[in-house]
Amino acid sequence: MSGEISMIGSVILALFLAGYLGQQYLPPPKPKVIGLDLGTTFCSVGVFHPGSGEVEVIADEEGKKSIPSAVSFTTTAVLAGHEAVDLADTNPQNTIYDAKRFIGKIFEPEVMEQESARYPFKVINNNGSAEFLISTNHTFTVSPEYIGSRLLLKMRKMAEKQLGVPIQKAVISVPAEFDERQRNYTVRAANLAGLEILRVINEPTAAAMAYGLHKVDVFNVLVVDLGGGTLDVSLLNKQGGMFLTRAMAGNNKLGGQDFSQRLLQYTTERVQQEFGVPPTLKEDIHHLRQAVEAAKLNLTLQPSVTIMVPLHLQTSGSSPEGAAPATVHFQAMITRELFEELNEDLFQKILAPVKTVLAEGHLEKEDVDEIVLVGGSTRIPRIRRLISEFFGKEPNTSVDPDLAVVTGVAIQAGIMGGSWPLQVSAIEIPNRHLRKTNFS
Numbered sequence: 001m002s003g004e005i006s007m008i009g010s011v012i013l014a015l016f017l018a019g020y021l022g023q024q025y026l027p028p029p030k031p032k033v034i035g036l037d038l039g040t041t042f043c044s045v046g047v048f049h050p051g052s053g054e055v056e057v058i059a060d061e062e063g064k065k066s067i068p069s070a071v072s073f074t075t076t077a078v079l080a081g082h083e084a085v086d087l088a089d090t091n092p093q094n095t096i097y098d099a100k101r102f103i104g105k106i107f108e109p110e111v112m113e114q115e116s117a118r119y120p121f122k123v124i125n126n127n128g129s130a131e132f133l134i135s136t137n138h139t140f141t142v143s144p145e146y147i148g149s150r151l152l153l154k155m156r157k158m159a160e161k162q163l164g165v166p167i168q169k170a171v172i173s174v175p176a177e178f179d180e181r182q183r184n185y186t187v188r189a190a191n192l193a194g195l196e197i198l199r200v201i202n203e204p205t206a207a208a209m210a211y212g213l214h215k216v217d218v219f220n221v222l223v224v225d226l227g228g229g230t231l232d233v234s235l236l237n238k239q240g241g242m243f244l245t246r247a248m249a250g251n252n253k254l255g256g257q258d259f260s261q262r263l264l265q266y267t268t269e270r271v272q273q274e275f276g277v278p279p280t281l282k283e284d285i286h287h288l289r290q291a292v293e294a295a296k297l298n299l300t301l302q303p304s305v306t307i308m309v310p311l312h313l314q315t316s317g318s319s320p321e322g323a324a325p326a327t328v329h330f331q332a333m334i335t336r337e338l339f340e341e342l343n344e345d346l347f348q349k350i351l352a353p354v355k356t357v358l359a360e361g362h363l364e365k366e367d368v369d370e371i372v373l374v375g376g377s378t379r380i381p382r383i384r385r386l387i388s389e390f391f392g393k394e395p396n397t398s399v400d401p402d403l404a405v406v407t408g409v410a411i412q413a414g415i416m417g418g419s420w421p422l423q424v425s426a427i428e429i430p431n432r433h434l435r436k437t438n439f440s
Helices: 002-025 109-116 144-163 180-192 203-210 256-275 282-298 336-348 351-360 381-391 404-416
Strands: 033-038 042-048 055-057 070-073 078-080 095-097 122-126 129-135 139-142 169-174 196-202 220-226 231-239 242-251 304-313 326-335 370-374 427-429 436-438
Touching: 033 144, 033 180, 033 404, 042 144, 042 404, 055 404, 070 144, 078 144, 109 122, 109 129, 129 144, 144 180, 169 180, 169 203, 169 404, 180 196, 196 203, 196 404, 203 220, 203 231, 203 242, 203 370, 203 404, 220 351, 231 351, 242 351, 256 282, 256 304, 256 326, 256 336, 282 304, 326 336, 336 381, 351 381, 351 436, 370 381, 370 404
Parallel strands: 033 169, 169 196, 220 370, 242 427, 242 436
Antiparallel strands: 033 042, 042 055, 070 078, 070 095, 122 129, 129 139, 220 231, 231 242, 304 326
8 A cells, every 4th residue: 555655656756847847948838828908098918928937918010018999990991009099180980999988888878978979989879889880981880899809809919920829718807897798798809809718807906916916915905097098996805815806986087198188288279379370280180199198108207308299380471371381390398397287186186086995995094005006197206106195105116007907917817728837816706796986
């Protein structure tokens, strides 16, 4: 008997040794499961590499690790990502963005009307569900999940090109507030892109995993997710490797686009003051918007930036009637202090949902163990300062906030694919009574 036990022990030891040597000296297998972050404004795809244990966020053909969540329809093609955004000003009625706001939701007619009024494209009410009206060489409608599928298909192809293997399986993230119907329609979008979804994970939980919080001893985690168009604040309670979302609040009309819009409004007024007329040509407004967006990003690192944009203005006395508008060169210095002053009231709105989740979670701010930042807008120094002043301690900034969710989803994808080295899987405890408080 003891000999049999000894033999079994030897076999097990040999298997472990073979596995270890294989990991050390054989090339690691290619990842077969990808992690997808289908965001409202931007989306990303990542993989967990067996062997090294590293997460790679895959870049597109332009080398960018996030692609805009936009899809544009022309007479000859359906374009997704940066190519779609390039057509947003010249083809606005056929360039769809923010589709995630509509996916799987049932709207009352008046709410649908309010939501659709915000966009240059046409939103159709189909028995409470949203559809988008497209007019190219013919007129047709597409669903929000179809828009999502085109983005997911693009990211699938990006991953296949980078890894050199076909990809058919994925893990995808959704907002914690998504109900069962919204989750199912998100999975349907992935199925349309030829992907089987192995797990749906909440975005705040994915972000916590990116920061490694599933492997350390913390209990109360506050996730502040401020992207291009929405603010979501979630309070997570962690027990072992399990996450429970205790409270949620947010503002679905507050994000980086609003901060850029304030700066665009300021520069437009400066143009009118300097030249007597505001910019009216679509091309000029597009270039001014691009310059403002770049300035906003640069102000996170620099105390001041200079905007320089050539504009085509029909100024009085600049050219004969009927002639082409005169080309002028607009230049303005934008300081970080000016940017903060223009947006201070919007920045202050971030604290309202933070206070709400603490109250609903029955916690004092001192009870929060970790503050996690997600979304590119949390890079803004004033916002980080606002949060640190409120809590009396610095938020965790060890992970790129743009890529926090996709990093966590990629880790979960590695777990579902059985990748080595093994990670601790984050288990989410459903909170059926959870409701999100929305501010506006």
